[in-house]
Amino acid sequence: MYCPRTYTDLRKVKVGGIAVYVSESCGGVFLENQTLKLFECRSGERGKALSAHLAKFHNELQGLNAKVFCPLCVDTVMLRRFYSPLHVVEIDECPGCGGIWLDTGELAKLQSLMLNEKERALLRAQLMEECQPSKIEGHPHIRDAWIRRSDKVDKLMDIASYLTNGW
Ligand SMILES: [Zn+2]
Structure with missing residues (x-):
């Protein structure tokens, strides 16, 4: 799988037994269907570990408003939608596989909105x-x-x- 922003290889890493796909060139991450909720709590071990890992590769890219293709479905354009009820954080979600792409810093931002x-x-x-x-x-x-x-x-x-x- 390739990073939809930088087209470099996504590295598969397991965080608390859950596979995620990290772009080491921009700090973005691809999460398979239904796995985001396992990482959204910043006080949870998984959420903490992934957030810290992604921060190592943080690279603020230009043009993050451009649409991205799903790393898994390749030909499918991901849809940008608000994740939180108060419309603060936007995420890219694949209408095909339900996977989610988070650009660099988006996981941390999302976690900051969740209370334990x-x-x-x-x-x-x-x-x-x-x-x-x-x-x-x-x-x-x-x-x-x-x-x-x-x-x-x-x-x-x-x-x-x-x-x-x-x-
Ligand atoms: Zn997909």
């Missing part, structure tokens, strides 16, 4: 506290109110994930 489980739990507890209704005595549907509040907090959590990371 513990951070999410803490933030959630804090938001639930702040969303306490001032008065619920005599409310006929306290349970409903709780569920609505819980929904609201979950929505806030998505936004807060970005805010707490400086976005």
Whole structure:
């Protein structure tokens, strides 16, 4: 497989048992279908290891807006789409095989937007506290109110994930 940016060989490396294909000329990486989620958490061992590995080859290329061909399907142009709900990080995804190409620095950027489980739990507890209704005595549907509040907090959590990371 070749790097879709520099046309040099992609090197297959295994990170925590998962194969990824690294461009040592630009620091980009090709991930097979469904494997990105295994690397998106920066506090996870896999995510940390891959991010550190890619940083060694970091090379800011020109023209990163140009479309890329899938390294695996060769003739298929990858589609650029937003990965995160708040539309911060764009990734290239192959409509054929579901593989994902990340340009240099994109994994790190994506990881910076993800909170780990513990951070999410803490933030959630804090938001639930702040969303306490001032008065619920005599409310006929306290349970409903709780569920609505819980929904609201979950929505806030998505936004807060970005805010707490400086976005
Ligand atoms: Zn493909």
